[in-house]
Amino acid sequence: MDLYKAVLLGVLFSAVSAGVLDEYAKTEGARIMSILKREYSVGTVLECAIKCNAETAFTCRSFIYIEKDQECLTIPANTKTEHVLRRTSTALYEKKVYLMECVNGIGMDYRGTKSKTKSGKTCQRWASKYPHNPNMTPSTHPNADLESNFCRNPDGDSKGPWCYTRDPETRWETCNVQDCSASKPPTVVELTCSTGDGVAYRGTVAVTTSGKACQAWAAQTPQKHNRTPDNYPSNGLDLNYCRNPDNERMPWCYTTDPETRWEYCKVPSCGDVPGPASKPPTVVELTCSTGDGVAYRGTVAVTTSGKACQAWAAQTPQKHNRTPDNYPSNGLDLNYCRNPDNERMPWCYTTDPETRWEYCKVPSCGDVPGPASKPPTVVEELTCSTGDGVAYRGTVAVTTSGKACQAWAAQTPQKHNRTPDNYPSNGLDLNYCRNPDNERMPWCYTTDPETRWEYCKVPSCGDVPGPASKPPTVVELTCSTGDGVAYRGTVAVTTSGKACQAWAAQTPQKHNRTPDNYPSNGLDLNYCRNPDNERMPWCYTTDPETRWEYCKVPSCGDVPGPGSVMSSHGQSYHCYADDTQLLFSSPPPF
Template sequence: MAFGLVLVVLIIFCHFQTVDPVLADCLAINYELMGDNSCMSAGVTQPANTLEGAMIKFYCQSLLIRTPTGIDYCPIKVCQSNGTWSNAQLSCNNLECFNSTSQLYIGRRTCTSTGKTCQSWNSQQPHAHNYTQTADFPENSVISAKNYCRDPKGSRGQPWCYTTDPQVEFEFCDVPSCNSISQDQGVCTGNYCGDPDSHITGDNLCTRLHPIGVYDRHVGALVFLNCTSLLLGFTSAINYCPVRRCGNDFLWTSGSVSCAQNECYNASESQQYQGRRTCTQSGLSCQRWDSQTPNSHPYTTASYFPDTTVSAAGAYCRDPNNSGQPWCYTTNPNVTYEPCDIKQCSSMSFDNGTCSAGDLEMDNFVRVESDVTGYTTNTSFPDRNAISCGRYCGQESLCALFAFEKESKICTLFNENPVDMTVIICSSLRCYVRT
């Protein structure tokens, strides 16, 4: 849940010289700056003067990780020709910087580095442009991009926008690289947690993770995470729980998300669910099935589980009594068991293993130079991409997880092993497993 913040800053200027009568003077005033985070520290850059065109810039002295931006904002006040300061709002969160590439910046800044208002991307006035395709924007929507600073197609290397000033076509936005700012770990003063940090582990590059709905930050609050798209034919490669809880230490519990086909169950077949969820619908950790502590139970043989052994069932949500929904005993002595928040497959939306248009070109997978321990790989793959890598994984019976390195274009497939992940290197014909 975003918290409103009002900062009152008093700037006092003493004038001992005659002000040019042509320029308006906004003078020194008390003013309010609206923010969307109660756990931030904001600063202000004082202008050299208060004459028309002067700017007051605001900045975040510390940024919290993964704070959803709640407002459209511009952290600049400009002295206008009518002698008043323009409005300003400030958002302090990691969306307000960009990682690796400016094309992925998805913050909500709406003004340029000189305080000019951005033109909406779905408008051709006052400046006509060619950025009209959904793929040009990280939202995959021209309309959703609104008048936010963006770098469509990565054309300029820094977030920018067309301006609403007919005399100024475009300007860059004062959005920093995330490498240049200091972020804490989501801990702030008070009896509540900071914002959930960004260390969410996923097992599929072809997916989008997001919190479900709004959430509180007080002790006991929950953040539920979900996949916006699921790919067919992928086995979850990690033990995971898509729920984070604000603990008594004012830190969020760890969380990871698996976006795979087996993270849902078919109606009337809940006893066959073989996913790897390890927490209940309220975020409590599951007790191992081969343990009788803190809760004793009768499910002690493999016949109750779809796994080969009771031990292999681990602490995963299961339905050994065929109740109709996966559940588990909890590690909380005061809560015997709870259902797990696992959807039925019929309620999920699956694609066919691609996250955007594109077909697998088998010729792009160059044969490895050797198929024995100590193999080497050819790293020149001009046409290989994450989509073809993922689809190739889906065609290999041994492959449970893939990773694609963008810069080197190396596609690595993994086999799920009870002990660890065994690397598989695939040629255009077959896969080699390093044991």
């Protein structure tokens, strides 16, 4: 009876897991940057998805899951509003409903970003009372996602999504949102061998890498799913052939084994098809490490701290997906240290239940003596900071706000993995400020339980006088070029008209973009700035309901000619002939 209950619970868990994750589109090796986010420690990707679905601090449109560290970041943005950045060992999951720019039926579930009516009128913000006093607002319809000024259908109007307009003469109008069934699938080149991630593969392999038979895509037993021919009409989901409809790293299929939901398939690579003078690629396998150690195939099986490595094929004590089946070409033999996912050096999961994974110290090929061997060049260690301060080895041990630094080898009050063992070449001595992970300046964990970490103010090498030393020239502009990082004008209002909060203030918005933390970014008073390489100047707002918004600052390209002066909002802006105008499509503020 207990076994029956366990099996039943397992089946129910699998069904719930599949249902929740099927709401998301996954992109492996990607992330997006967002000022607003929440961070959680989780055990599985399902837990992360549940955190996103239950998020109350903001509308969660996507989450980032770092399987190796079991970290979860919930985010209000997605790839429609922010740039995608590459990051190894992360996966970006986006709610599909927020990616769709078409409607099903009358579009009550439409969550796209269209904000113009069918006649071209701009939509009024749902929370605004001007020019029309709405009777449908975010407070009256909390589940309808009435955010910003996006077209929505909160009342089930038969004509589809609509909005109040900013035209005083037109209270509301429907929006011209495309019907999902009318969209035409793109032309895809169909291949019977696999290239890249195998999205275009249309061969007839129908068995997984472990030999399990594939379930037909149109079937719902034993695996219930939404990767059906109807939902993915352009992905070749014929019969039970291996396919890649959702941008996984290779073709896969659901299996007919009730205990195994899905597995990757081993399909022939187009490079395996013989051609004139074709030659298989040479893979050099090394017993010493070069670069990031991806080609290392030695037998070291212990981490830098002396912990034994768990076998890659095992799932205890660490459950993971870096298995020999999933990474067949990465040499995941026994429990040897490897680098299957482009980390900075070989690593392994450990047999210690308290330590998920650690880096390994494998011999460098440079340590093997050879003819006319030459000692490696060691980067000079500095007691002042240049650039991002990675080479800084000084003794500052206090943060910009005056908090004492926690020793890097300590785990209280802050638990972390930036330890001397994990980062042996980064000078993590005592509690001195360092930059082991390529932040923008040296930093440290603090001894204050309420503040995990902060940047440090270490002396710049430019501050040390030398022969004929000369400070660098920084061009400060009162108009904007590119992303506006050099903008030093006096605009202090956002695109929607909200007043900017002073950068030194912590109310109503609490933040760490302060003049102390960003001393060279011109965070004077409450002027719009771009201290963190956003796509244009922005500011925190004095409205407790709106954390931050972009600003509309004058572009240097708006000036009619060289040396001319323009006026905007009562300010004069001097621009020059070599300034370049860039146009941006501003994303909605969150």
